[in-house]
Amino acid sequence: MNNYGRPGSRNMIESILVLLLLLALLLALYSVLRLFFGVLTFALIFSVSFHGFFERMVRWMGGRRKLAATIYAIAVMAVIALPVTYIIAEMSAHLRGAIHWIRDARENGLPPLPEWAANMPYVGGDIRSIWQQMQDSPKDLLNGHESQVRMLLNRIISSGAGIIGAAVQLLIGIIVSAFFLVSGEKAVKPIRATVQHLLGRKDGADLLNATTMAIKGVSIGVMGTAFITAIVAWIGLTIAGIPYALGLAALIFFLVVIQIGPLIVWVPLTIWVATQGHPGMTVFLIIYGIGILIGEAILKPILIARSGKLPFLVLFIGVIGGVAAWGFTGMFKGAIIVAVFYTIFNSWLARKDSARAGE
Incomplete structure (x- = not known):
């Protein structure tokens, strides 16, 4: 007998078609928002x-x-x-x-x-x-x-x-x-309602909290690193007697925020100082610039982990892997993906432990 005429089979086919349509809409939405x-x-x-x-x-x-x-x-x-x-x-x-x-x-x-x-x-x-x-x-x-x-x-x-x-x-x-x-x-309410509807109130709240912490950690880490780097750079430029030191520090802040880094400003400045016949100040700028780069590399993951209130290794892997995979926006994508996976994994382990305790 042909089983495709049964209500259960029709419902399954309709569900698959709805899922395929939803997937196509999500792909189209991604293309628009990319x-x-x-x-x-x-x-x-x-x-x-x-x-x-x-x-x-x-x-x-x-x-x-x-x-x-x-x-x-x-x-x-x-x-x-x-x-x-x-x-x-x-x-x-x-x-x-x-x-x-x-x-x-x-x-x-x-x-x-x-x-x-x-x-x-x-x-x-x-x-x-x-x-x-x-x-x-x-x-x-x-x-x-x-x-x-x-x-x-x-x-x-x-x-x-x-x-x-x-x-x-x-x-x-x-x-x-x-x-x-x-x-x-108001901007968060539809997202919260959707996630809690799909995953349940507790798991949905935990997942949203992990996502929020990941975004907060990366945001504050990026802005804090850029601000501190710009301040330190301004001090070094002022010591070196570079004109427009404050404006250059603001430019360095902008470049650190967009993940280009201070080298694009620091290297031409060092070359310019060298061409003016100041070898001592040139050496100072080289050493100071290396210190800025090392400090930025160390400070950023520390601020991200402390601000995100998630394990350091979780956010560090997410940020570095995300940047390598997707560039600037990958900082957030990677951190959110790893944080969500970490939360789901912990929730699954907690359920297993509670199930064993119930036995």
């Missing part, structure tokens, strides 16, 4: 990091959440956007100066190599020979390294485009975070 993952990541970082401060602002303003959100968005955008815009404009001016210097060198030849550069230990001889070769036959030298020069220029252009794109995402993320903060608990 472009906004960067913006949503920044929005999560800022809304979680500034949640306590925002609630205090709301109390100071007599419960007017929209006014507090507007002031918050303007203040944060001004603090971050203005220094970054200023530094990008300054870098563009210096880039035009570098292009002018290259054109002048092509027409009139390279100037003599500074004595301090020629007398540098270990590398002074190599610098002198390359400089001499560029003075004698610059075209031959460029022809021999044409592919490397082209690769370097492409990398500089792609890095610049990436930084500009990240800056735009960050600014939009600040605006979106203001909407998250205005909504407050």
Whole structure:
């Protein structure tokens, strides 16, 4: 007899079709939202990091959440956007100066190599020979390294485009975070109801708590590391007598938040100081920069683990693995996935223990 006409078989087929339709809708939703993952990541970082401060602002303003959100968005955008815009404009001016210097060198030849550069230990001889070769036959030298020069220029252009794109995402993320903060608990209610409906009240609450702790840990860890790195960098730049030290520190804060790191600022600054004939300060900046890199690498996982209130190894594996798999947004994806798995595994073990105790 044909079993497909039975009600049970029809119900199973309908359930499978509904699940396939739901899966197709989820894949389509992922394709639509994929472009906004960067913006949503920044929005999560800022809304979680500034949640306590925002609630205090709301109390100071007599419960007017929209006014507090507007002031918050303007203040944060001004603090971050203005220094970054200023530094990008300054870098563009210096880039035009570098292009002018290259054109002048092509027409009139390279100037003599500074004595301090020629007398540098270990590398002074190599610098002198390359400089001499560029003075004698610059075209031959460029022809021999044409592919490397082209690769370097492409990398500089792609890095610049990436930084500009990240800056735009960050600014939009600040605006979106203001909407998250205005909504407050209302934004979380549908998610909480859905998870508790699927997993039960206790397991759903535990899962949401683990996800919240993972997001909070990564957010506060990233912002705290960026803030401390920027402060330490500002102190070092001030000691070295670098102009625009505060603006450069703000740029370093931005670069650490988007996980590029301070090297993209520190290395050109060190080279610039070296070309000004300050070998002692150059060595200081090199050592100080290495210290900043080591401190950032150590501080970030510690802050993430302490803020997330989950085992250090759980969040550390999630963050590092997520960054390796998905880049910047992977910090949150990896931390959430590992935290959720850890919570489910613990819940399963607790059920096993209670079942054994009942026997």
